[in-house]
Amino acid sequence: xxxxxxxxxxxxxxxxLGEFGRIREFLAPLTLGHPDSLNLRDDAxxxxxxxxxxxxxxxxxxxxxxxxxxKDGPGDIASKLMRVNLSDLAAKGxxxxxxxLSLALPVSVDDGWVRAFAERLAEExxxxxxxxxxxxxxxxEGPEVLTINAYGLIPKGQMMRRDGAKAGDLVYVTGTIGxxxxxxxxxxxxxxxxxxxxxxxxxYQIPEPRLALxxxxxxxxxGAMDVSDGLVGDLAAMAGTSGLGAxxxxxxxxxxxxxxxxxxxxxxxxxxxLTGGDDYExxxxxxxxxxxxxxxxAEATGIPVTAIGEIxxxxxxxxxxxxxxxxxxxNLDNLKYTHI
Amino acid sequence: xxxxxxxxxxxxxxxxLGEFGRIREFLAPLTLGHPDSLNLRDDAxxxxxxxxxxxxxxxxxxxxxxxxxxKDGPGDIASKLMRVNLSDLAAKGxxxxxxxLSLALPVSVDDGWVRAFAERLAEExxxxxxxxxxxxxxxxEGPEVLTINAYGLIPKGQMMRRDGAKAGDLVYVTGTIGxxxxxxxxxxxxxxxxxxxxxxxxxYQIPEPRLALxxxxxxxxxGAMDVSDGLVGDLAAMAGTSGLGAxxxxxxxxxxxxxxxxxxxxxxxxxxxLTGGDDYExxxxxxxxxxxxxxxxAEATGIPVTAIGEIxxxxxxxxxxxxxxxxxxxNLDNLKYTHI
Numbered sequence: 087x088x089x090x091x092x093x094x095x096x097x098x099x100x101x102x103l104g105e106f107g108r109i110r111e112f113l114a115p116l117t118l119g120h121p122d123s124l125n126l127r128d129d130a131x132x133x134x135x136x137x138x139x140x141x142x143x144x145x146x147x148x149x150x151x152x153x154x155x156x157k158d159g160p161g162d163i164a165s166k167l168m169r170v171n172l173s174d175l176a177a178k179g180x181x182x183x184x185x186x187l188s189l190a191l192p193v194s195v196d197d198g199w200v201r202a203f204a205e206r207l208a209e210e211x212x213x214x215x216x217x218x219x220x221x222x223x224x225x226x227e228g229p230e231v232l233t234i235n236a237y238g239l240i241p242k243g244q245m246m247r248r249d250g251a252k253a254g255d256l257v258y259v260t261g262t263i264g265x266x267x268x269x270x271x272x273x274x275x276x277x278x279x280x281x282x283x284x285x286x287x288x289x290y291q292i293p294e295p296r297l298a299l300x301x302x303x304x305x306x307x308x309g310a311m312d313v314s315d316g317l318v319g320d321l322a323a324m325a326g327t328s329g330l331g332a333x334x335x336x337x338x339x340x341x342x343x344x345x346x347x348x349x350x351x352x353x354x355x356x357x358x359x360l361t362g363g364d365d366y367e368x369x370x371x372x373x374x375x376x377x378x379x380x381x382x383x384a385e386a387t388g389i390p391v392t393a394i395g396e397i398x399x400x401x402x403x404x405x406x407x408x409x410x411x412x413x414x415x416x417n418l419d420n421l422k423y424t425h426i
Numbered sequence: 427x428x429x430x431x432x433x434x435x436x437x438x439x440x441x442x443l444g445e446f447g448r449i450r451e452f453l454a455p456l457t458l459g460h461p462d463s464l465n466l467r468d469d470a471x472x473x474x475x476x477x478x479x480x481x482x483x484x485x486x487x488x489x490x491x492x493x494x495x496x497k498d499g500p501g502d503i504a505s506k507l508m509r510v511n512l513s514d515l516a517a518k519g520x521x522x523x524x525x526x527l528s529l530a531l532p533v534s535v536d537d538g539w540v541r542a543f544a545e546r547l548a549e550e551x552x553x554x555x556x557x558x559x560x561x562x563x564x565x566x567e568g569p570e571v572l573t574i575n576a577y578g579l580i581p582k583g584q585m586m587r588r589d590g591a592k593a594g595d596l597v598y599v600t601g602t603i604g605x606x607x608x609x610x611x612x613x614x615x616x617x618x619x620x621x622x623x624x625x626x627x628x629x630y631q632i633p634e635p636r637l638a639l640x641x642x643x644x645x646x647x648x649g650a651m652d653v654s655d656g657l658v659g660d661l662a663a664m665a666g667t668s669g670l671g672a673x674x675x676x677x678x679x680x681x682x683x684x685x686x687x688x689x690x691x692x693x694x695x696x697x698x699x700l701t702g703g704d705d706y707e708x709x710x711x712x713x714x715x716x717x718x719x720x721x722x723x724a725e726a727t728g729i730p731v732t733a734i735g736e737i738x739x740x741x742x743x744x745x746x747x748x749x750x751x752x753x754x755x756x757n758l759d760n761l762k763y764t765h766i
Contacts, residue, residue: 127667128588129514129651130484132580135475144470145575147528147562174469188487188528190571222487228568231530235485235575240472248468311469327467 103197105223112197112204113187116211116218123184123219131220133184133237141183142238142245144174150229154291155273160199161206162291163232168210170314171236172295173366177312179246179304180238182214182297187221188233195230214297244304246370249327251309255371257332257395258380260296262342263317265289267362268355282344289342293366299389300368306380309371309397316361318418320369321395322406331401336360337411340392357418360408371397443537445563452537452544453527456551456558463524463559471560473524473577481523482578482585484514490569494631495613500543502631503572508550510654511576512635513706517652519586519644520578522554522637527561528573535570554637584644586710589667591649595711597672597735598720600636602682603657605629607702608695622684629682633706639729640708646720649711649737656701658758660709661735662746671741676700677751680732697758700748711737 103111109126117123122132135141148154148167158166168185175182187207191200211217216236269290272283280286300310309328313320318334325332339359341349349355370391372380377393384391401407408416443451449466457463462472475481488494488507498506508525515522527547531540551557556576609630612623620626640650649668653660658674665672679699681689689695710731712720717733724731741747748756 124587124589127663130482130518130520130578130585132585133475133481133483134582135473135481137477141473141475141481142470143473143526143560143575143577145526145528145560145562147530147564147573149530149564149566151567152565178470180470186483186485186575188485188573190487190489190530220483220485222485222573224487224489224571225492226489226568226571227491228566228571231564231566231568231571233487233528233562233573235483235526237483238470242474245470245472247464249464323467 108197108200109223112200113218116204116207118217120217126220133219135239138242139239140242140245142175142178142180142240143235144171145233145235146171146174147231147233149231158291160203164203164206165210165292167232167234168207169293169295170366171234172214172297173293173312173314175236175238176295176297176300177246177310177368178238178240179244179300179310180240181301182216183237183239184217184219185237186219186235189221189223190226190231192226192228192230214295246300246304246307246310248309248311248324251324251328251330251371251397252373253330253397253399255308255373255397256377256393257321257334257397258370258372258391258393259313259340260299260367260389260391261294262340262345263313263365263367264345264359264362265342266293266364266366267358268345268348270364271358277348280344280348282342282347285342286344290364293364295366296368296389298387299384299391302387303370303380303383306376306383307370307372311369313365313367313369315363317365318360318406318408322404324369324371325397325406326404329403330397330399331403331405331407332395332397334395334406334408336408336416338392338394340390360418448537448540449563452540453558456544456547458557460557466560473559475579478582479579480582480585482515482518482520482580483575484511485573485575486511486514487571487573489571498631500539501546504543504546505550505632507572507574508547509633509635510706511574512554512556512637513633513652513654515576515578516635516637516640517586517650517708518578518580519584519640519650520580521641522556523577523579524557524559525577526559526575529561529563530566530571531563532566532568532570554635586640586644586647586650588649588651588664591664591668591670591711591737592713593670593737593739595648595713595737596717596733597661597674597737598710598712598731598733599653599680600639600707600729600731601634602680602685603653603705603707604685604699604702605682606633606704606706607698608685608688610704611698617688620684620688622682622687625682626684630704633704635706636708636729638727639724639731642727643710643720643723646716646723647710647712651709653705653707653709655703657705658700658746658748662744664709664711665737665746666744669743670737670739671743671745672735672737674735674746674748676748676756678732678734680730700758
């Protein structure tokens with residue numbers, strides 16, 4: 087781990103621990119003493135990939151005001167940063183191995199912030215079985231920009247891919263959809279008085295990476311990605327990378343209780359369910375002949391999966407037709423959309 | 427490669443290509459069509475590590491106003507970002523394999539900037555034999571924050587380490603020292619009229635990663651790192667991680683012609699040579715019995731190396747005594763230091 091708080095300057099002399107001190111005090115313990123991380127005192131770390139495995143690499147950057155709220159604290163920011171990266175590993179069917187961390191922090195961020203950030207990372211590491219291997223810590227004059235590169239292991243040739251969908255595949259999602267977008271709206275002051283509003287906000291702030299499911303159904307899945315930019319757009323992207331389209335049945339989309347209650351009162355909120363982001367559920371396509379085996383494997387992980395559509399060669403590449411319970415096309419343009 | 431320009435929004439509709447368009451047009455070609463990168467259309471990439479090798483991972487982040495100048499153009503910024511990371515691989519003795527790229531860009535950055543940035547990355551890739559494997563592209567309200575995670579291959583057990591220095595080792599540097607710090611001063615308006623000023627500025631802007639040397643001397647080196655934060659501080663850090671100190675002979679430090687000319691006129695500039703950063707030369711410690719073999723191997727790479735000191739157990743851990751040609755201690759506090 088390196089410290090370049092300023093080009094060619096001496097270490098800063100101030101009441102703060104400074105970047106080196108923060109790395110030593112707060113971040114070095116996150117390596118869990120693994121020798122390959124060299125206690126964050128080197129310019130690089132070492133990763134050993136077992137014979138028979140490949141390494142899956144994913145990168146996600148989050149920025150204050152863009153990917154998290156100005157009022158979010160260091161713990162929740164750490165959780166989100168970690169979990170959005172783990173969600174990408176889950177979508178590949180990979181097992182978490184380690185991660186590199188890059189922190190670009192304004193000078194207004196104090197040692198206490200970094201301590202709380204690191205403490206939450208330690209908790210998340212224990213939850214998901216991953217450890218810090220290295221990174222960088224720098225100063226910026228702008229808002230926090232935080233990057234994790236996450237590394238996972240996958241048996242050679244078994245990585246699930248976004249471009250694996252085939253015509254006739256069933257389209258599944260894990261968990262419930264729409265809570266991320268509705269949670270962001272709730273965090274910004276909508277849905278005052280709704281009993282489940284706090285639950286929605288937590289879903290936006292703390293996504294649940296579906297690692298057990300990704301690993302569990304590996305080999306039974308054709309196409310896979312996580313739903314981070316909105317269900318319809320992500321399904322269009324996945325089908326499109328295979329030159330295919332998709333049918334999506336809106337009445338089959340699994341909803342949480344608070345989301346169901348909200349939609350009962352304002353059906354136009356379906357637009358947020360369909361196109362909002364930040365769900366971090368898995369979107370998976372499964373050949374019809376693997377349906378039973380897939381559902382059995384999924385059930386064993388305890389993570390619910392729901393079939394919501396089909397991949398089809400009937401449409402132009404990347405087109406998604408959203409149909410309601412009567413089979414009528416849902417025109418997304420007719421739904422009132424509140425840009426968030 | 428993922429695109430999260432805003433939490434849960436539709437793709438932006440504007441004259442710009444947008445993030446997806448920029449990734450497709452400018453960044454996807456940087457994968458050189460390698461299938462493991464999935465054309466940047468997946469959430470992750472795959473890295474295959476040959477049997478017998480380990481993977482070296484290094485992370486460097488650079489920020490406008492901190493690590494490069496406000497007036498620097500996209501090409502030179504791309505070169506610096508790439509080269510500071512490759513310098514870390516060089517210091518490990520690793521061979522470049524691939525890199526992940528995270529771009530946090532303000533909305534004021536237009537498509538032309540990204541095109542020029544990517545074009546320079548393509549040139550650097552060809553020079554150094556590395557390819558893009560994945561990354562992320564996000565929006566920020568602050569200055570550009572650019573991160574590369576670089577991956578290199580190393581035969582198992584052969585990675586050079588910062589903490590390998592042993593008492594009695596000779597201390598070597600590659601190339602010339604001080605040009606980075608003097609170049610930053612020149613870029614900020616010092617040394618007007620000096621014929622070599624432009625050369626110094628280029629040295630600050632475009633460091634030269636010493637990959638051939640790192641690979642060439644692997645096995646003959648005990649401790650290794652790159653000189654990025656200043657020669658004395660970096661040598662102190664290297665010796666200190668082994669619980670040792672060092673002697674540094676200031677008159678042996680290799681200087682470029684313009685640096686020599688500047689120091690002849692103002693000897694106090696030696697402080698910038700000793701403590702300035704951004705040289706990105708390698709700092710290597712070599713056992714006395716390997717001196718001849720090391721110098722022979724180094725010569726074969728065409729990259730000059732100079733012995734400038736010794737590692738010693740005589741001092742407290744991390745102490746560096748800087749001695750002049752007469753053997754007198756140079757008191758760094760007595761030198762006029764201009765904070766940069």
